[in-house]
Amino acid sequence: MSRxxxxxxxxxxxxxxxxxxxxxxxxxxxxxxxxxxxxxxxxVVLVTGRHGMGRTAVLRAxxxxxxxxxxxxxxxxxxxxxxxFPPAAPDADAAVxxxxxxxxxxxxxxxxxxxxxPFPVLLPGLFAVSSWEPGDDSTRDAVCLRLARLLxxxxxxxxxxxxLRQTWAGAAEARIGSRAAGAAAVSRALHGAYADQCRAxxxxxxxxxxxxxxxxxxxxLELLGEWYHQGGDYRRAVEQTLMAALRHxxxxxYGRLQRWNREPWPLVLLDDVHLPAGRRFLDLLLxxxxxxESPEREELVVVATRLGEAPRSDPGPVRRELxxxxxxxxxxxxxxxxxAGLLTVPLTPLTRDDVLPLLAAxxxxxxxxPYLASAxxxxxxxxxxxxxxxxxAVRAATREGRAVAPRDLLELLxxxxxxxxxxxxxxxxxxxxxxxxxxxxxxxxxxxAAEALASRLRxxxxxxxxxxxxxxxxxxxxxxxxxxxxSPLVTDPLxxxxxxxxxxxxxxxxxxxxxxxxxxRFLQNHHAQRGEDGEADxxxxxxxAGGVETVVASLAEEFQSEQDERGAGxxxxxxxxxxxxxxxxxxxxxxxxxxxxxxxxxxxxxxLDDVERCVNRLLHAxxxxxxxxxxxxxxxxxxxxxxxxxxxxxxxxxxxxxxQAARRWPAAARDKRPLPIPGQ
Numbered sequence: 001m002s003r004x005x006x007x008x009x010x011x012x013x014x015x016x017x018x019x020x021x022x023x024x025x026x027x028x029x030x031x032x033x034x035x036x037x038x039x040x041x042x043x044v045v046l047v048t049g050r051h052g053m054g055r056t057a058v059l060r061a062x063x064x065x066x067x068x069x070x071x072x073x074x075x076x077x078x079x080x081x082x083x084x085f086p087p088a089a090p091d092a093d094a095a096v097x098x099x100x101x102x103x104x105x106x107x108x109x110x111x112x113x114x115x116x117x118p119f120p121v122l123l124p125g126l127f128a129v130s131s132w133e134p135g136d137d138s139t140r141d142a143v144c145l146r147l148a149r150l151l152x153x154x155x156x157x158x159x160x161x162x163x164l165r166q167t168w169a170g171a172a173e174a175r176i177g178s179r180a181a182g183a184a185a186v187s188r189a190l191h192g193a194y195a196d197q198c199r200a201x202x203x204x205x206x207x208x209x210x211x212x213x214x215x216x217x218x219x220x221l222e223l224l225g226e227w228y229h230q231g232g233d234y235r236r237a238v239e240q241t242l243m244a245a246l247r248h249x250x251x252x253x254y255g256r257l258q259r260w261n262r263e264p265w266p267l268v269l270l271d272d273v274h275l276p277a278g279r280r281f282l283d284l285l286l287x288x289x290x291x292x293e294s295p296e297r298e299e300l301v302v303v304a305t306r307l308g309e310a311p312r313s314d315p316g317p318v319r320r321e322l323x324x325x326x327x328x329x330x331x332x333x334x335x336x337x338x339x340a341g342l343l344t345v346p347l348t349p350l351t352r353d354d355v356l357p358l359l360a361a362x363x364x365x366x367x368x369x370p371y372l373a374s375a376x377x378x379x380x381x382x383x384x385x386x387x388x389x390x391x392x393a394v395r396a397a398t399r400e401g402r403a404v405a406p407r408d409l410l411e412l413l414x415x416x417x418x419x420x421x422x423x424x425x426x427x428x429x430x431x432x433x434x435x436x437x438x439x440x441x442x443x444x445x446x447x448x449a450a451e452a453l454a455s456r457l458r459x460x461x462x463x464x465x466x467x468x469x470x471x472x473x474x475x476x477x478x479x480x481x482x483x484x485x486x487s488p489l490v491t492d493p494l495x496x497x498x499x500x501x502x503x504x505x506x507x508x509x510x511x512x513x514x515x516x517x518x519x520x521r522f523l524q525n526h527h528a529q530r531g532e533d534g535e536a537d538x539x540x541x542x543x544x545a546g547g548v549e550t551v552v553a554s555l556a557e558e559f560q561s562e563q564d565e566r567g568a569g570x571x572x573x574x575x576x577x578x579x580x581x582x583x584x585x586x587x588x589x590x591x592x593x594x595x596x597x598x599x600x601x602x603x604x605x606x607x608l609d610d611v612e613r614c615v616n617r618l619l620h621a622x623x624x625x626x627x628x629x630x631x632x633x634x635x636x637x638x639x640x641x642x643x644x645x646x647x648x649x650x651x652x653x654x655x656x657x658x659x660q661a662a663r664r665w666p667a668a669a670r671d672k673r674p675l676p677i678p679g680q
Contacts, residue, residue: 010354010384012058014325015345019045020062022328023301026264028065033262041289041341042265043318043331044282044302046273048309049347050478051428052385055305058347059094059269062303067091071114071266073107077278088149088161094271100280101129103270104242105146108249111266112153115253119154121203122245126150127194128221129228129238131183134176144169147190156198168193187225195221206248210241243284250298270304274478278304286338308478310344317342349382358391366403368394375406375629378672381494386424393420406629407591410501421501428495434473439506441467442490442499443519443544443582445527445537450489452526457514497628500582507585516585520545532570539578543623546584552619556612559651568657569679576675579622597621597639611650618643625669637666 009016017028022037023045049055056076063074076094089095095110097103105126112118130147132139148164151157157164168190175189207220214223224241227234250266273282282304310317316339318331331343356373369375372394380386393412397404404412414423429435437459444450450467471483480491490496507516524541527534543551555578558571583591595601597620605613621639625632641662648658657678665675 009054009057009061010350011322011348012054012061014322015045015047015058016061016065018327019325019329019345020267020301020303024066024070024264024267025262026066026070031069033264036262037328038331040297040299041333042299042301043329043333043343044286044304044341046282046310046317046342046344047303047305047347048307048344049305050308050383051430052383052424053347053349054384055307055347056271057384059271059303059305062267063091063094063269066267070264071111072269073110073266074269074271075103075106075110076271077103077273077275079275080277094269097277099277100239100284101126101242102146103277103281104246105130105150107246107268109150109153111250111268112150112155114266117253119246119249121206122242122249123150123154123156123198124191124194124203124221125207125224125242125245128187128191128225129242130190131186131225131229133183134181134186140169141165144172151198171197182229184226184229187229188222191221191225206245207241210244239280239284240287243281243288247285247288247298247300250300254299265299265301268300268302270302272307273304274306274308283338286341289341290336290338309346310342314339316340317344319344319346321346322348347384350377350384350387351382352377354382355387355391358387359394361391361395366398366401368398369403369405371631372404372406372409375631376409379409379494379497379628383494385427386494386498389414389420389424406631407627409629410498419505421498421505425498425502428498429477431473434470438470438474438490439499439502440514440519441470442488442496443503444489444523446486447471447483447489448485449523449526449537453519453523456522457519493628504582504585510588517545517588535570536574536577539574540581543578543581543619544584546589548616548619551578552608552612552616555619556608556615559615559647559654560611563653565653565657568651568654569677571654572657572661572677573680575619576622576677579619580626581623583623583627593620593624594636597624597636599639611647614643614646618647622669622675632670632672634670637669640669641666 019037021027021034023042025033025036027034047055047058059074063072066072074089074094076096078096078098080098095106097106104122108119108122108126127147130143132143145161145165147168148157148161151164152159152161171193172186172189175192176185204220207224208214208216211218211220211223214220224238228238229235254263270278270281273279282302285300285302310319314337316335316337318329318334318340320329320331320343322345324330325345329343333340352374355377359368359373359376376387376390376394380390390409390412393414394404394409396415397412410419410421412420414420425435425439426432429438437454440457440459441450441453444453444467447467450470454467467489471480471489474480474490475482479495483489483491488496490499503519504516507514509515510517512518520541524538524545527537527541530537539551539554542554555571555575558567558574562571583589592601597617599617602613602617605616608616617639621636621643624630625636625640644658644662644665648655648662651658660678661675668675
């Protein structure tokens with residue numbers, strides 16, 4: 001799916017149209033002022049969510065509605081490593097920054113055009129710490145281009161930015177000379193050139209106030225650069241100073257007249273602050289705001305996004321659901337910890353009611369299946385990116401006159417002709433190497449089975465334990481927390497469904513060692529070696545490989561031979577778990593589960609006795625209803641009740657347990673709840 005695919009903003013209005021207007025003092029989509037909820041102590045709004053939940057879409061919407069109406073900066077944080085020539089971001093996109101100095105530079109560049117005298121203190125500080133290693137032409141060009149754009153935005157230079165970049169690179173290198181010099185010497189040269197060309201000077205008094213113990217002959221800006229390159233505690237002190245300079249300059253741009261006129265506060269949008277530069281910026285800002293003696297009140301409205309959830313172990317942040325923001329957030333700083341300045345807002349999935357309008361919008365041609373919306377919502381769990389992609393694919397199919405049934409959802413194509421599952425996985429799991437591993441290893445029950453499968457398939461890579469490597473990746477990408485050894489490698493239902501479907505779609509054939517059948521046969525043998533503890537898993541993999549008759553025979557034999565009353569729970573557990581097996585590839589298997597469950601194909605099974613035919617119908621009914629997109633129709637639920645009741649009358653010691661299941665399982669199946677095991 002392309003980045004242009006819009007994630008829907010359904011349900012985001014409390015954030016977009018209520019909270020942010022009350023922070024900035026300006027309505028979201030009207031040229032009108034609005035009352036502020038906060039006056040002097042503003043929270044930093046931290047929007048959290050997984051990949052595809054719409055974090056970036058929220059910031060884009062805010063940028064689109066507030067641009068040119070108030071001072072605005074929109075920055076996307078990226079992992080460390082600057083490109084040689086970072087492109088200037090158009091209005092629709094966020095500029096990119098990979099370190100703290102880059103973030104501060106981009107904020108100053110984008111906010112500067114709104115101010116009469118932009119950033120007189122911060123600018124020389126940014127020049128004093130900017131640098132590159134001599135001989136690293138790529139970084140030199142990137143740094144000088146960044147500074148050239150900053151000077152142009154602050155109206156301190158004119159002309160094409162590339163020419164200005166070359167001018168500053170030449171000026172710095174001329175000051176360094178031919179002698180060997182490090183990054184600190186480059187910083188001194190850059191600041192010296194800035195002081196000469198921009199007539200810097202008064203800001204030294206401000207920086208000298210940050211270093212009061214040094215004599216008057218010490219240049220505080222040279223000291224700033226030296227400390228920055230020393231690293232450790234020295235760099236931390238410099239970063240704190242640069243943050244103080246940003247706040248000082250922003251606060252100085254709002255005098256009594258602007259406050260009396262209720263000028264809207266500036267809006268800073270930061271995407272992906274879980275990355276080091278974004279995390280450092282937020283930490284510094286929150287630390288400064290936590291000090292009550294701080295003289296600066298910069299009133300920056302900061303809306304940031306974070307991949308995953310905010311840590312729940314920290315009692316400082318105030319957490320609010322989207323629905324809580326409509327009237328007032330109720331945020332108030334509680335305590336002196338920096339994190340008390342955070343207001344965290346998790347993005348919630350779309351509701352079932354959101355799906356139908358998305359399906360119907362712009363569709364024409366074949367009518368929609370009556371339960372397609374509910375099936376799609378069950379499949380995606382309301383995940384915005386998955387919902388949007390599938391709805392778009394459904395609309396495209398119906399415009400071509402093709403009817404789409406719930407079972408067809410993952411077989412659809414995107415507008416550019418790619419399978420929807422492939423497109424979604426590329427967006428949700430950006431690392432292709434890990435995605436390819438997960439596609440195969442997701443078929444395994446747990447990490448032990450996955451390691452055995454990885455060894456069997458000879459998966460290559462730098463990690464000795466590929467199964468552990470992929471779970472680490474999922475945890476780093478905030479799809480799950482610490483993964484217990486006995487749990488599935490992939491715990492998110494949507495992600496697991498997409499991965500299993502992709503493994504089925506890409507299966508090379510029945511005789512290939514990496515084919516669907518061979519993988520499930522290997523996993524079946526792996527679990528069979530565990531004895532009774534692995535029986536349910538072995539049956540499930542056997543069913544996934546297409547061995548329906550073998551699974552039915554095994555369950556029927558245990559039913560007829562096991563007399564211990566306690567065995568009923570184990571038998572029901574094996575039946576329930578086996579029925580969650582993923583279906584084989586369509587080319588190797590015909591889906592007759594529903595007709596088999598309802599007895600329409602009993603003529604095929606005349607060789608089975610009554611108990612075996614009953615188990616066969618029951619297994620197919622449960623297998624059919626286990627699909628996330630299947631609508632639990634009354635006939636299939638009634639069949640489950642009938643078959644379990646029939647079996648309960650034919651076992652001398654399991655009658656009570658099977659009778660309870662006959663009463664409870666149909667209701668659980670109708671509600672798509674887990675089927676309860678008596679006694680558990």
